[in-house]
Amino acid sequence: VQLLESGGGLVQPGGSLRLSCAASGFSFRSYGMTWVRQAPGKGLEWVSGVSGSGGSTYYPDSVKGRFTISRDNSKNTVHLQMNSLRAEDTAMYYCARVGLGTYGMDVWGQGTTVTVTS
Amino acid sequence: QSVLTQPPSASGTPGQRVTISCSGSSSNIGINTVNWYQQLPGTAPKLLIYSNNKWPSGVPDRFSGSKSGTSASLAISGLQSEDEADYYCAAWDDSLNGPVFGGGTKLTVL
Numbered sequence: 001v002q003l004l005e006s007g008g009g010l011v012q013p014g015g016s017l018r019l020s021c022a023a024s025g026f027s028f029r030s031y032g033m034t035w036v037r038q039a040p041g042k043g044l045e046w047v048s049g050v051s052g053s054g055g056s057t058y059y060p061d062s063v064k065g066r067f068t069i070s071r072d073n074s075k076n077t078v079h080l081q082m083n084s085l086r087a088e089d090t091a092m093y094y095c096a097r098v099g100l101g102t103y104g105m106d107v108w109g110q111g112t113t114v115t116v117t118s
Numbered sequence: 119q120s121v122l123t124q125p126p127s128a129s130g131t132p133g134q135r136v137t138i139s140c141s142g143s144s145s146n147i148g149i150n151t152v153n154w155y156q157q158l159p160g161t162a163p164k165l166l167i168y169s170n171n172k173w174p175s176g177v178p179d180r181f182s183g184s185k186s187g188t189s190a191s192l193a194i195s196g197l198q199s200e201d202e203a204d205y206y207c208a209a210w211d212d213s214l215n216g217p218v219f220g221g222g223t224k225l226t227v228l
Contacts (some may be wrong), residue, residue: 042156043204043221044155044163044208044219044222046216046219049216049217058216060214060216084170098154100165100174101169102150102153102169102209103153103210104153104174105165106162106165106174109162
């Protein structure tokens with residue numbers, strides 16, 4: 001069971017970035033997926049979630065209208081499209097599987113770093 | 119400012135029992151179960167406890183969780199040096215329609 005993120009990098013304020021998370025070792029379409037970020041030296045912040053079918057998506061107010069989560073169950077991947085990026089979006093972004101209890105994130109990727117700077 | 123409130127730090131000596139508290143409200147902990155995560159230095163978080171007091175496969179029973187009203191606690195017994203990490207509580211928030219985290223507690227093993 002593994003999650004592997006990619007797509008992070010350096011981007012200017014106002015720019016866009018698309019993160020990807022490749023899943024393996026489990027029945028991907030049976031699980032909701034989520035993205036969680038961690039700013040340098042700070043705590044965890046949930047930034048998006050998607051149901052197993054992809055039909056339902058969820059966002060906190062901090063990214064609503066700027067970030068879009070999607071999934072391709074034929075390729076076992078989940079994406080996070082990030083637009084209108086701000087300096088405060090600088091963080092390590094983790095992909096996680098929602099697998100246990102009420103939104104228990106039981107499998108995590110290693111993370112990909114996003115830096116928003118001019 | 120995190121929705122769930124945790125003490126920023128905790129400490130203990132090897133073999134000791136330590137507890138970490140997590141305070142929420144009626145829209146999160148008060149009506150939903152609590153999950154706990156452990157983040158070792160430089161690594162991704164790991165689910166430690168789910169549904170207040172259940173263990174994912176592979177987690178030792180030295181770690182235990184409890185919930186009462188709008189608060190929850192994580193207890194670590196038989197403290198070991200490898201338990202030195204950041205610990206986060208989390209719960210679904212019905213008002214925000216998403217999961218919320220505590221600010222994290224840095225555990226130091228003296």
